[in-house]
Amino acid sequence: MRKSSQRWLRPLVVIVLTLVVLLGGAIFATRHIYLENLKPVNASQHVQQITIPSGTGIKEIGTILQDKGLIKSTWAFEWYVRFQNIRDKLQAGTYLLRSNQSVQEIVAIISQGKIKTDLVTILPGQRLDQIRQALINSGFTATNVDLALNPALYLDHPALANKPKEASLEGYLYPESFQKTNSTKVETIIRASLDEMNKHLTPELRAGIIKQGLTVHEGVILASIVDQEVNNPKDKPTVAQVFIKRFREGMMLGSDVTAFYGSIIAGKDASLTYDSPFNTHLHVGLTPGPISNVSLASLTAVANPSNTDYLYFVAGDDGITYFSRTLAEHEALTVKHCKKLCS
Numbered sequence: 001m002r003k004s005s006q007r008w009l010r011p012l013v014v015i016v017l018t019l020v021v022l023l024g025g026a027i028f029a030t031r032h033i034y035l036e037n038l039k040p041v042n043a044s045q046h047v048q049q050i051t052i053p054s055g056t057g058i059k060e061i062g063t064i065l066q067d068k069g070l071i072k073s074t075w076a077f078e079w080y081v082r083f084q085n086i087r088d089k090l091q092a093g094t095y096l097l098r099s100n101q102s103v104q105e106i107v108a109i110i111s112q113g114k115i116k117t118d119l120v121t122i123l124p125g126q127r128l129d130q131i132r133q134a135l136i137n138s139g140f141t142a143t144n145v146d147l148a149l150n151p152a153l154y155l156d157h158p159a160l161a162n163k164p165k166e167a168s169l170e171g172y173l174y175p176e177s178f179q180k181t182n183s184t185k186v187e188t189i190i191r192a193s194l195d196e197m198n199k200h201l202t203p204e205l206r207a208g209i210i211k212q213g214l215t216v217h218e219g220v221i222l223a224s225i226v227d228q229e230v231n232n233p234k235d236k237p238t239v240a241q242v243f244i245k246r247f248r249e250g251m252m253l254g255s256d257v258t259a260f261y262g263s264i265i266a267g268k269d270a271s272l273t274y275d276s277p278f279n280t281h282l283h284v285g286l287t288p289g290p291i292s293n294v295s296l297a298s299l300t301a302v303a304n305p306s307n308t309d310y311l312y313f314v315a316g317d318d319g320i321t322y323f324s325r326t327l328a329e330h331e332a333l334t335v336k337h338c339k340k341l342c343s
Contacts, residue, residue, distance in 0.1 A: 037076035041069055041099040048099075049116060051182070054092040058082075061090060061110070070097050070106060077103050086111050094182045117179045120189050124175040125227055125292050129265070131173055140186045148186035157191070159198035162206075162216035171220045171290020172197050200296045208303025212244055222247075223298040224290035228257035235321045236301035242310050242323070244302070251311075253280035261291040314338050 050068055052061055058081050062074035071077050080103050081087050090107075093115035097106055120138045122131050128149070135145045151169050154160055159172055174196035178189050201216075209219030222243055230239045243253055262276030263269065272279075278287045310323040312330035316337035324330040334342055 034076055034079065037071075037073035038080060038103040039072070040102050041072055044099045046098060047096050049094060049096055051094045052090070052092050052110065056092065058087050058090065065097075065106065068097075070099050070101070071103055077107075080104070081107060091115075115181055117181050119177045120180045121177040122173055122175045122193055122293065124295050126173075126175065127261070127265070127292050128168060128170040128173070131293070135186060135189065138180060144186050148190050153187065154191070154194060157194050157198070159194040159201065163220075164217065167217075167289055169194075171224050171293060173293050174200060175293055175295065201299060205299050205303045209299075212302065212305065213248065214244075214302070218286055219299070219302050220294060221286050221290050223294040223302045224292045225253070225255050225258060225287070226301055227294055227298040228261075228292055229255060230315070230321055232319075232321065233297040236297050237304060237306040238308055238310065238323055239313060239321070240298075240301040241305035241308050242313055244305055245309065245311060247286065250284060252282075252284050253286070255280045258287050258291060261287070315341060317341055 048068055048070065050064060050070070052064065056064070058078050059074065062071065062077040065071045065077060066074050081090065084107070086107070089111040091110060091113040093113060095109060095114070096116045097109065101109075118138065120135065122134065126134070132145055132149060135148075136142050140148075149169060151160070151163075151165070151167065154169070155165065160169075163172060169190070173190065173193040176193060176196045178192050180189065201220075206216050206219075209216055212219070214222065222240065225243065226236050226240050230236055243255070246253055256272060259272045259274065259276075259279040259281050260270040262278030263271040263274035265278075266274065266276055268274055272281060275282055277283060278291065280287065308323070310325055312324045312327065314322050314324075314330065314334045314337065316322055316333075317340045318337065320337070322333040322337055324333055
């Protein structure tokens with residue numbers, strides 16, 4: 001009886017051991033294949049842009065990645081995400097990925113929401129029409145840009161507290177670079193720019209502008225003129241002093257850049273003689289509104305003009321700005337230093 005039992009036991013042990021070996025081999029082989037499929041597809045540095053729509057499941061994400069040649073296996077991707085227990089952390093969006101990245105690296109990017117972003121830049125000294133075009137060039141539609149530039153949308157914004165309600169956003173979109181994704185709205189960029197304007201147009205600067213006998217809106221207007229007239233920050237306070245003195249004395253500001261602005265927005269070539277309300281060679285007082293956006297340096301210059309009493313200035317061919325108190329001095333400096341620019 002004992003011998004009979006041993007005859008059956010030995011084959012059973014052999015079968016069990018064989019199954020264990022086969023199962024172990026299968027597990028080892030499967031694990032090896034799994035780990036191999038987590039490795040990068042190739043060594044290419046080529047960047048691909050892929051979009052994962054909202055509501056896309058883990059399997060569909062894997063299919064998108066495999067179809068783009070970014071991963072070797074959908075199932076390996078899916079099981080890695082499951083093993084890491086991060087399936088709920090995968091985020092919709094547009095991503096920049098490469099086929100030389102492992103599944104681990106790709107999943108880290110998608111789960112952390114490291115989405116592709118572009119920069120929308122509003123340059124210093126830009127007119128509103130130039131900012132509009134920059135927004136269109138960055139991928140927004142003209143219709144959406146025009147809708148977002150409606151000042152009525154931002155009546156509650158503190159940066160515009162002193163702007164006449166009927167006035168456009170000219171002068172108030174502060175120059176800065178802003179991040180943009182596929183889901184970013186134009187209005188978001190506009191509000192971010194207004195936020196920057198409000199941050200830089202501090203209560204101290206507002207008080208300084210009012211101290212000069214100007215409203216805050218008039219201060220923004222004058223700052224835009226100063227910005228266009230002179231680039232050197234050291235000259236801005238003195239240029240601001242010239243314009244403030246002329247404004248107080250009821251003189252025409254005589255600013256070339258205001259004349260140019262008036263003719264350009266009318267669809268004409270830049271002209272000193274074109275009669276528009278913005279031409280301060282022809283009309284006394286400030287322009288009806290700003291002629292460009294403004295810099296902090298120009299806002300500061302208007303709020304804190306230099307302690308001088310000049311009435312004139314001219315930009316020389318050598319890049320130096322020459323100031324004078326009388327017309328005779330101004331004309332002499334112009335003849336001496338502005339042969340090319342003033343011809």
